[in-house]
Amino acid sequence: MSVDTTLTPGRRVQALLHRRPALRLTGLLTPALVWLGLFYLVPLALLLATAFFDTNSFTGRITYGFSAKNVVDVLTTPAYLLTAARTVGAAAGVTALCVLLALPLATYMALVARERSRPILLALVLTPLWASYLVKVYAWRILLAPEGGLLGGASPGYGWFAVVLTLTYLWLPYMVLPVYAGISSMRGSYLEAAADLGARPWQAFRSVVMPMLAPAIAAGSVFTFSLSIGDYITVQLVGGTKQMLGNLVYANFSTDLPFAAAVALLPLLVMAAYLITIRRTGALSRL
Amino acid sequence: MILSTPARWLLRAAAIGVLTFVYVPLLLVLVNSFSSSATFTWPPPSLTLQWWQVAATNEGLRAAVVTSVEVALLATLIAVVIGTLASMALTRYTFFGQEAVSLLVLLPIALPGIVTGIALNTLFTQALGGLTFFTLVAGHATFCIVIVVNNASARLRRMSGTVEEASTDLGATPWTTWWLVTFPALRGALVAGALLAFALSFDEIIVTTFTAGPGLQTLPLWIFQNLFRPNQSPVVNVAAAVLVVISVLPVYLANRLSGDSAGAATK
Known part of the structure; x- marks a missing residue:
């Protein structure tokens, strides 16, 4: 024009x-x-x-030809599979504990606390999320030290219990926030309807609150599960001699990248399967 | 659900219990930084400011903070530009593959950091010639994008697109509409997203371990390395205490700027 x-x-x-x-x-x-x-x-x-590459054991160089050696190794060696099972178990334990702690706290925040104190409570839950990850693990390392720790003789010491406890501590806000948002959104009408229809609080909780909270819990669990399954630093600091999949990856990535990559496929596959499973709850749109 | 009085008290007790569990370790870190003993002893024999002075002049610590700030600033800048554009696309248009794009943006934080880390490590060391300062920035920017997208999208969804349409109908160019209509409404959410992205990058250690060039030390890497050196532990304690104190900032500022803390929910 x-x-x-x-x-x-x-x-x-x-x-x-x-x-x-x-x-x-x-x-x-x-x-x-x-x-x-x-x-x-x-x-x-x-x-x-x-x-699917291999590493030349003399030169330490990667040989770029197809080799299923590492993947087969990872999938058939009992020690690696056991590590994988323990890692998934720890992540599941952390997720369950987070739900257990988040439910009463979020219920209190949404239904019991006064309107005025809600933002303060929310800030109290949010702030630790932004305190350094390493510092928080370090705090638990001091707390749980088998000798000279704050808990003294009552300390469970370093090991799986310490790992699950510390990871729960780290990722708890990721569960509290969606659960709180979930309960807040049903404040009022649904709960009143349940009460009007004669439901006792526990009954209302089980048959009204929990089903409606499922997507919120699923959304929170993506973080608690994923962050736990890939962790190796917490295990290093409070796990004693215990190892998770992340430790295997970390210990090998600079010397044998193909092997580390093969190990890393496990958390990747587990998480992919997890995401696909919870997709149906509609949780992904809440992340 | 009408909660009975005992149920309310139980919930209150549980909430106090959980919050105590959350704050005791943080308080421990704070108090520990003032302890006169170089190794952990409880209760502290006496309180001193000596380690704070030592930490203030520690060269390694200062260099690590500078590196962390540089990386976080650059990663945030990249994430804000890319994330803002993407959030406009995701909220103002419907297109084929929209859900896939949303998922792609989300994946770097939904999948374990160690997977992201080693995948990037493979790319940089095997295909792009090694790790540098910029590979570290690229790694951080990748998981920061989702923070900006989440914050900006939340705001854009609440703000109706009709204002922008009106602006277009009145003859404004796309740039004028963005500059005079969309951006002013979005500014708070963008600053909040940028703050959270900065904080996330500043604290990140796993992807950092796998993407930092040789010799580069961010603050988390510095802390991690010195955690096992007994003679450094007082300085580490002070750095830890400072990090606990400044963690209040992103929450407070993001809250004030975006008017809601929804964006802060997904780190």
Whole structure:
């Protein structure tokens, strides 16, 4: 058009964007897709490929040819499978404990506490989330020290109990927040209806509150489960001699990357299966 | 559900119990930083400010803080630009594969950090020629994007798109609409998202371990390395205490800026 020739290039681009929503959408999406493709999807694909490479035991170099050795090794060695089972067990334990602690706290915050004190309680739950991860684990290392710790002789010492306790402590806010949001959203009507229809509090909790809370708990569990299953630092600090999958990955990534990659496929697969399972609850849209 | 008085008291007791469980370790860290004993003893023999002075002049600690701030600033900047654009796309348009894009944005925090870490390590060491300062920034930006997207999307969903349509109908260019209509409404949520992304990057250690170039030391890496050195433990205690105290900041500021703490829910 003849009018367009009088416009500056910037204006012309804008006019084009104005006429073509699809072009606008492409512009908005491209940076995210390129970045996450390059720095997330490609690395994941490379990780998968690397798990099927091998390491030359003399030179320590990676040999880029197909070899199922590491993957078969990881999937058939009882010691690795046991580590995997313990890791999943610990993550499940942490998730269960988080639910157990989050439910009464969130119920108190949403239904018992006064309107005025709710934001303060919420801030009290949120703040520890932003205190350094390492510092919190360190605090538990001091608390649980078998000798000279705060708990003295009553300390359970370093081991699985300490790991599950510390991880529960770390990830608890991730469970409290969605559960609190879930209970808050049903404050009033549903609960009153249950009471009007003669439900006792416990009954109302079991048959009204819990089913409605399932997506919130599922959303929280993505974090408690995922963050626990990939942890290796907490285990190093309070686990004594115990090891989780993360420790195997960490111990091997600089010397035998293909083996570490093969081990890393386990938490990846477990989490993928977990995400697919809870997708049905609609929890993913709440993350 | 009408809660009986005993039930209320039980819930109150449980809430106090859980909050005590949450705060005792943090208080322990604070008090410990003032202990005159270099090794942990409880109760502290006496209180002193000596270690705070020692920590203030510790070169390694200062260098680590500077590195952490640089990395967090750059990662946040990248995440804000990419995340803002993506959140506009996800909330103002419907398109094929929208759910897949939402999931892709979410994956870096939904999957274990160690998976993200070793995957990035594989990319950088096997395909891109090694780890540097910038590989660390790239790693952090990847998981920071979701924070910005969550904060911005929450705000955009509550704010109706009709204002933007009106602006377009009145002849504003896309840029004018963004600058005069969308951005002012979104600013608070963006600052809140940026703050939370910064805090997350500042504290991250797992992806950091796998993506930091040789010799680079962020604050968490520095703390981790010195945790096992007995002669450094008073300085570590002070650094830990400072980190506990400043953790109040992101929550407080994000709350004030975004007007809701929903964004803070997903770290």
